[in-house]
Amino acid sequence: MNTNIEPELYTKPASTEIDSQRKSPLVSETFTRVTDQGPISAYDPAISRKLMEGICGLSTNTLVKYEAEGLIHPQKVKHGGLEVVTYRVTDVQAVLKKRGTQFKKGKSAEVISIFSQKGGVGKSAFAQHLGSMLSLVGKVLVVDLDSQSDVTSLYGLNVKFTDLVTEDAELDPTIAELMDWRLKDGQESPYRRMPFESVVKKISPTLHVIPADLDLGEINYSLNRLPLEDQEGPDGEVKPAILYMIKDIVDKIKDQYDFILFDCPPNIETCNVNALFASNRVIIPLELEAKCLKTMRRNEDFLRRLKDIHAGFAWDKILVVPNKFKRENIKIKALAKLQDIYFERTDVHLSQAVFPNGAIIDKCSEAREPIFSVATKYGKEFKASVPQAKEFTNYFWVVMHEILDAPIEHLIFPDNSDVEA
Numbered sequence: 001m002n003t004n005i006e007p008e009l010y011t012k013p014a015s016t017e018i019d020s021q022r023k024s025p026l027v028s029e030t031f032t033r034v035t036d037q038g039p040i041s042a043y044d045p046a047i048s049r050k051l052m053e054g055i056c057g058l059s060t061n062t063l064v065k066y067e068a069e070g071l072i073h074p075q076k077v078k079h080g081g082l083e084v085v086t087y088r089v090t091d092v093q094a095v096l097k098k099r100g101t102q103f104k105k106g107k108s109a110e111v112i113s114i115f116s117q118k119g120g121v122g123k124s125a126f127a128q129h130l131g132s133m134l135s136l137v138g139k140v141l142v143v144d145l146d147s148q149s150d151v152t153s154l155y156g157l158n159v160k161f162t163d164l165v166t167e168d169a170e171l172d173p174t175i176a177e178l179m180d181w182r183l184k185d186g187q188e189s190p191y192r193r194m195p196f197e198s199v200v201k202k203i204s205p206t207l208h209v210i211p212a213d214l215d216l217g218e219i220n221y222s223l224n225r226l227p228l229e230d231q232e233g234p235d236g237e238v239k240p241a242i243l244y245m246i247k248d249i250v251d252k253i254k255d256q257y258d259f260i261l262f263d264c265p266p267n268i269e270t271c272n273v274n275a276l277f278a279s280n281r282v283i284i285p286l287e288l289e290a291k292c293l294k295t296m297r298r299n300e301d302f303l304r305r306l307k308d309i310h311a312g313f314a315w316d317k318i319l320v321v322p323n324k325f326k327r328e329n330i331k332i333k334a335l336a337k338l339q340d341i342y343f344e345r346t347d348v349h350l351s352q353a354v355f356p357n358g359a360i361i362d363k364c365s366e367a368r369e370p371i372f373s374v375a376t377k378y379g380k381e382f383k384a385s386v387p388q389a390k391e392f393t394n395y396f397w398v399v400m401h402e403i404l405d406a407p408i409e410h411l412i413f414p415d416n417s418d419v420e421a
């Protein structure tokens with residue numbers, strides 16, 4: 001038995017002296033590991049024992065047993081003069097494998113579009129937190145399809161100091177550079193073609209991102225305007241290029257990933273149609289507000305029309321997730337109505353998780369940090385954030401299971417009793 005392992009989850013700081021030196025509470029508190037290549041990203045965090053127990057649904061004793069067996073390899077991380085026991089994502093995945101826990105149905109990736117034609121409903125926030133949470137249990141590719149590049153910057157990419165000081169800042173490659181822009185009559189495409197490896201950004205061993213940049217704004221225009229050459233499928237069937245631009249990319253890489261997530265822009269243009277065509281699951285975040293029923297009707301009508309247009313549109317699950325709930329009459333009524341409408345539906349499901357309107361989402365967005373990391377912080381200044389981060393982590397955990405049709409056997413933070421109702 002390895003006696004170097006601390007059975008405690010954390011050792012609390014003896015004094016709060018270090019707290020006063022922190023500039024931005026959520027940023028500096030992460031257990032940043034420094035390697036030969038520099039500091040490791042917030043999306044490749046050292047995972048606390050508490051979080052490890054929560055994800056795997058196991059007791060400290062079982063983890064200690066796995067450590068002794070050499071299945072997992074705890075690392076002690078210096079944290080404000082303390083040593084804290086932490087794990088890597090590879091340890092989490094080794095335990096899940098040993099326990100036979102599976103989130104993915106088949107061999108190739110589950111492909112999920114986070115979609116709504118309405119803006120500001122939480123698509124990018126969901127892509128940030130579902131993507132990072134899924135990267136704990138499998139290998140994830142997040143594709144930013146929105147020229148606003150929100151999820152790209154939420155993952156800490158594309159925000160370069162040099163962009164501010166040089167006039168000719170170079171645009172990063174995006175999904176457009178991965179598409180096959182073969183044009184009719186040998187016409188030359190205006191897009192450069194790049195290999196997948198040159199476009200993908202690896203922000204952790206299990207979390208990869210295809211970024212967006214401003215020039216992606218043109219993509220719908222180009223898809224509609226350029227004379228794309230249709231391809232032929234293996235049985236001689238015509239594959240309309242206008243539908244297959246993203247699916248062809250996905251088909252080439254879907255054996256390398258467990259989950260592929262699209263952060264869709266708030267429209268119903270060609271690029272979005274392509275993402276939905278390549279997906280087998282759809283999450284629709286829905287802001288609870290006066291018009292939310294209309295928004296849902298529009299989203300549903302659109303998805304139905306797509307199915308009518310082409311047999312290839314087929315989703316294993318469409319999940320509506322209520323977001324930004326507040327105890328206000330209008331929101332309570334909207335939620336009750338939604339529950340009424342979706343109670344007996346089998347084609348579209350309503351999530352059990354109702355995400356409150358919470359400041360933690362903006363905090364994580366500012367700090368570019370996954371919510372589950374914030375949930376395991378300690379110290380005076382986190383008193384307000386931690387319960388909410390735990391609550392939201394539990395909700396994302398529920399949504400992750402629901403969209404993948406995986407049974408929810410436990411919550412990550414089952415004893416989160418300090419959250420105010």
Ligand SMILES: Nc1ncnc2c1ncn2[C@@H]1O[C@H](COP(=O)(O)OP(=O)(O)OP(=O)(O)O)[C@@H](O)[C@H]1O
Binds near residue numbers: 119121123124150357
């Ligand atoms: N549950 C929530 N509580 C509080 N704020 C939230 C919540 N969910 C999202 N937000 C905030 O709402 C704003 C819009 O969210 P987000 O950018 O994720 O929406 P979006 O659907 O991706 O928007 P767009 O359509 O413009 O891409 C952001 O400031 C985000 O931090």
Ligand SMILES: [Mg+2]
Binds near residue numbers: 146
């Ligand atoms: Mg967005």
